[in-house]
Amino acid sequence: GALAAYAARAGVEAHVFMPRDTPRANIVECRELGAHVTLVEGLITDCAAEISRRKANEGWFDTSTLKEPYRVEGKKTLGYEVAEQLKWQLPNVILYPAGGGTGLIGMWKAFDEMEALGWIGQNRPRMFAVQPAGCAPIVRAFEFGEESGAEVQDAHTIASGLRVPKAIGDFLILKILRESNGGAIAVDDEEMIRVAREVGTREGLFICPEGAACFAALKLLRSAGKIASGECVVVFNTGSGIKYLEAYDRGVGG
Template structure:
């Protein structure tokens, strides 16, 4: 793509980068990966940046895939794993998307980027924009966790707090971006955050020795990671790395903001905006996602499902996960463990299956959630 572009100009839906996978597979092979650096840029041939000098990196990706036997034993599962994204730069999986988006912004020569964010995406944009020497303009709800707000200010971003939700922040960016000269890097409103996030799928396969797990539990706000992984599985199959088998994908949302859960259960392809969205898990407080249909398509195609978790359960799960395995998870990640308990009780996920929980961020960024 020669010019920066947001949504498709004809249908208003997200755009995706496509690659000559036959050409990519000449140099990108499971064997070649054994000698490459431990960052997501190891998958260079299926990432969009043309020149290495335009890559804006802080060492993101290649996060641990941790076997969690004590946690698994509580559920009778011997093959339970946590993919711990809290060990990324800026302490969340959002670093993956922003290395892609900001690298492409540098390639295009963009000078000012703007994003609405519930927290962690803001911190990631602030850091990567600073690394690239690009202005970052960030719009967050006023009740965003303090750690995110401070992080953005201390890494040089222009921060505006809005009395409202992430959707209100998005409207403010949309209203002002033309006059201010900002390029909007909102979730799925540009094509490259999803490219960084899809490396979750590549790492999932590589770290499990090219055999995908039976089930993946993923906390979902905007859903870019889920959509990206589904894209990665398709690319890997086309390159001959994996077969047609796919994990069952389970979207985990907060009971107080569960538009994808509701749409899935009602058999809809598009999700209505969730009214009065409220949850302590700020990353899950996304009442309307532009990629709703992409998530719902992937969930159904994979044979997976949805679970909504009350805030009290996810906060309790943070402590349970931490005390069993030493991982201080974000509420969003802990929500997946709470959801797994429900899925095990119903035997939707069986004891003999291999399951991977995605912990998308660090609990230390959510200290307000843990006040007694």
């Protein structure tokens, strides 16, 4: 949606490729903003393959994850905002929903920059990547001590932003998780829906499944003793539940 909006404002033609079963709100949003939307049978990796096949002949600039330098620079602002809002004291733990994982990569870069500027010290948060049980290549690679992850076959989850069978920057993500003494954890779809409903009824926030996965992961990590009472924890919610009405409507206990 953001790409389509910025392209429209700049008067630039945008081509957006999505899996055919992408949540309807995302498809409609891009079309209404003037983008040329192509629905692809398969996963986001199949969309990337189609773009790669056509971009040279079409003269397209590829804005896919880590195919250009600007997304990490944009995601880097997450790290700056966390530090600023916590009065330049980084939290003990950050939980982030990792599909392509550029948020983790960007924040880690931001922390190094802020230390070089003298704004923060050497301490870093323990970084945790949260993934759905049906598509958790980072979790598996972390648990098996691998430097990069194998592509997940039959990837499935209601959290479409996390249905990435293999992240192009997985080696960077895994390095960050290990350097920070953090980790990776998987959450199943039913728990995402249950926790999203819990957050909604208690806090008045209609969060996306990706964010719900992080709140669920927080509970699991607390139970496992990996996050102690009194520690400062930042949990990222990366979107609105409005984009997932079909998933929540079909959810458990609905």
